Amino acid sequence: MAQAIEQTQYAGEFQLETLKIYSPSKGIFADLLNACIQIDVYEDIYNTAITASIIIVDTENIMDKLPIVGQEYVELKCSTPGASSDFNVIDFTGDNELFVSGIVTKEKVGTGGALTYVLNLITKEQLVNFNTRVSKSYTDDISSIVGDVLKNKIGTKKKLNIEKTSGIRKIVSPNSNPYTLINRLKREAVSNIDLSPHYLFFENKNGFNFTTLQSLYSRPLVGMLNSGDKVKDRDRDALHIEDVQIMQSHRRILAHSYAPSKDMNVSLLSGVLGSTLITHDIYSKSYDKAEYNFFSDFKKFRRIEDDPNPMYHKKLLSDFGSFKDSVVKLHPTSTTNDKDAQHYTDNKTLYESNKPQNWVQQVTAKYIELENTQMINMTIHGNSLYTVGDMVELSFPIIGQDHDNDKIDFSSGNYLISKLRHSFTPPTNTHLIHMSVVKDCNRTKI
Numbered sequence: 001m002a003q004a005i006e007q008t009q010y011a012g013e014f015q016l017e018t019l020k021i022y023s024p025s026k027g028i029f030a031d032l033l034n035a036c037i038q039i040d041v042y043e044d045i046y047n048t049a050i051t052a053s054i055i056i057v058d059t060e061n062i063m064d065k066l067p068i069v070g071q072e073y074v075e076l077k078c079s080t081p082g083a084s085s086d087f088n089v090i091d092f093t094g095d096n097e098l099f100v101s102g103i104v105t106k107e108k109v110g111t112g113g114a115l116t117y118v119l120n121l122i123t124k125e126q127l128v129n130f131n132t133r134v135s136k137s138y139t140d141d142i143s144s145i146v147g148d149v150l151k152n153k154i155g156t157k158k159k160l161n162i163e164k165t166s167g168i169r170k171i172v173s174p175n176s177n178p179y180t181l182i183n184r185l186k187r188e189a190v191s192n193i194d195l196s197p198h199y200l201f202f203e204n205k206n207g208f209n210f211t212t213l214q215s216l217y218s219r220p221l222v223g224m225l226n227s228g229d230k231v232k233d234r235d236r237d238a239l240h241i242e243d244v245q246i247m248q249s250h251r252r253i254l255a256h257s258y259a260p261s262k263d264m265n266v267s268l269l270s271g272v273l274g275s276t277l278i279t280h281d282i283y284s285k286s287y288d289k290a291e292y293n294f295f296s297d298f299k300k301f302r303r304i305e306d307d308p309n310p311m312y313h314k315k316l317l318s319d320f321g322s323f324k325d326s327v328v329k330l331h332p333t334s335t336t337n338d339k340d341a342q343h344y345t346d347n348k349t350l351y352e353s354n355k356p357q358n359w360v361q362q363v364t365a366k367y368i369e370l371e372n373t374q375m376i377n378m379t380i381h382g383n384s385l386y387t388v389g390d391m392v393e394l395s396f397p398i399i400g401q402d403h404d405n406d407k408i409d410f411s412s413g414n415y416l417i418s419k420l421r422h423s424f425t426p427p428t429n430t431h432l433i434h435m436s437v438v439k440d441c442n443r444t445k446i
Contacts, residue, residue, distance in 0.1 A: 011249030011381035014431040018077040039424040043388040049126040134173040159207030164192040167352030197359035204387040214302040226395040256378035274323025283341040292361035308441035331356040382431025
């Protein structure tokens with residue numbers, strides 16, 4: 001990120017290189033560079049598609065000349081000055097173009113005949129998904145099935161970040177939409193790296209991601225953000241004072257607020273603290289129980305901090321018990337010798353069963369835990385490097401008396417960017433990022 005900062009004149013500066021709208025019927029286009037007053041690009045790790053909106057002040061009657069009826073394609077490309085690679089650029093040109101899904105808020109401005117309207121945009125893969133069905137039997141690992149669906153059913157040419165899954169599965173898709181199939185497989189997927197079941201399927205500016213939370217946690221930090229000015233010694237040595245000031249601005253959190261913590265009942269009723277899974281084997285006519293406990297399984301998989309501490313206090317165990325009966329789930333299965341008993345080859349079963357004890361309780365508990373504990377909403381100066389799924393380090397100074405000489409607030413530490421909105425304002429050439437960041441553990445004990 002330093003290279004991009006060195007060549008910027010001020011924090012939040014951006015280059016709007018391309019903004020064109022293409023008519024689907026005539027093959028002609030209109031340049032919107034001088035007509036656009038606001039661009040917003042939305043990303044979410046729980047959303048399968050990027051969405052965007054563009055506010056247009058039309059003084060040249062583009063809506064009637066093109067015309068704009070809500071079925072056009074838009075090419076958009078913008079970046080922070082000095083961006084050194086494709087991953088530092090927000091690029092929706094060529095095969096990555098956006099589709100106009102609707103036109104809203106048409107209003108006349110003043111007496112000069114200008115018209116203001118908002119174009120709502122989505123990635124075209126989302127439309128292909130709505131119009132495509134997958135009726136096919138697969139015999140492969142889940143990660144390969146996901147790759148095949150995205151390439152051959154959705155037809156995307158975007159970059160794919162697909163984490164290898166464990167085990168060969170026999171999967172039948174019963175006339176499902178591609179994303180419906182992938183989200184179904186996401187629930188049952190187990191990583192080949194650490195057997196983590198915490199898979200996400202989302203699109204960001206870099207492409208499609210089918211990966212575990214643990215893989216995201218292991219990524220290097222893309223930003224070190226702080227509330228106030230804090231200059232590192234290496235920044236003073238490496239840059240001129242003007243560059244240090246820009247560096248400070250890029251790292252400064254302009255505004256932040258803590259999302260309200262959910263009611264404790266949510267954690268209890270959703271199985272975050274504990275649950276019991278009863279698996280009924282229809283092949284062997286037997287059943288088994290699997291118990292999940294937040295505290296005993298806390299370090300089973302990697303968490304955001306290197307030396308994590310639970311956000312829930314262990315005293316809950318002595319006060320309320322193990323929570324194993326707070327949620328009881330029932331799941332059917334069909335296994336023989338830990339293999340899938342439904343499908344045979346040469347009178348032998350070769351495929352992995354879905355092993356619900358490895359994911360049913362873990363997946364639900366993990367995602368609700370992320371949304372139920374520490375979440376911060378904040379605004380920073382824009383940089384085209386940031387995207388959802390990235391890791392950032394936040395530093396908040398102590399407010400009031402520093403009793404233990406900690407110097408930084410309890411909330412400081414590493415966070416995952418879960419939601420993000422790039423907000424570009426061409427008339428002032430300013431770029432802001434509004435983001436939500438989450439974490440699943442504490443740096444210190446409570």
